[in-house]
């Protein structure tokens with residue numbers, strides 16, 4: 001049994017993770033942390049009492065509950081601190097919170113190596129999204145002109161999404177950097193052409209009703225190819241989170257991307 005603490009347990013993703021951990025025979029929920037606490041983690045998610053009270057003090061809960069893994073779905077501005085605290089306490093972070101910069105990831109990698117405590121980050125835990133990214137990297141070898149449209153609910157704090165950034169980075173592994181569009185193109189309104197990662201444009205849509213969606217559109221002579229993934233429900237992320245919890249302790253240093261575990 002792998003002992004798991006869920007950080008951000010009261011959030012949309014955190015609650016789904018609490019449910020997934022309580023429902024898996026090989027995982028044991030030993031801790032749940034959020035900004036507000038006091039309730040039973042099982043009852044919080046509509047299941048029978050789990051005997052685990054949601055607390056508000058991460059370090060104290062590490063000491064009391066002795067988890068092996070901390071799943072983090074909190075906020076972009078606190079996730080780095082949470083990950084470093086976990087590593088200092090010998091707890092492996094499984095990070096789903098997006099918004100970490102390359103520098104942040106470097107800090108996590110360094111501390112994971114120094115402490116000998118493995119860490120894992122996935123900007124997207126849905127298997128379909130991982131396949132979308134892998135297929136997009138393959139397609140970019142043949143159709144190097146590409147733009148990304150990512151669409152999320154309007155409570156999302158970071159833009160562009162971690163998935164869009166990782167998709168652009170994976171395409172960048174096989175595609176020579178180049179500017180797309182007309183060489184004399186001018187933005188008449190700032191932001192009209194989206195964000196730019198090595199010449200790949202990313203457009204972020206935020207609307208109520210969406211969960212997490214992305215289109216990768218390739219253009220060639222007389223044709224386009226669209227690869228689209230839709231997460232309609234947060235359950236789509238749970239098999240990936242469960243796999244990461246089970247496998248993380250056998251990894252070394254920092255691993256980024258669910259595709260490395262499949």
Ligand code: NAD
Nearest residue numbers: 008010011012013034035073074078096097098123124125
């Ligand atoms: P949410 O706002 O519903 O939940 C966040 C929770 O974290 C809240 O309950 C909040 O009280 C808690 N929190 C904030 N600061 C905290 C702290 N310092 N310590 C403990 N808890 C704290 O957000 P959400 O929709 O669940 O998303 C959370 C994160 O997960 C976002 O960054 C989102 O982009 C990301 N996400 C990742 C994936 C993936 O597959 N990797 C999928 C969906 C969402």
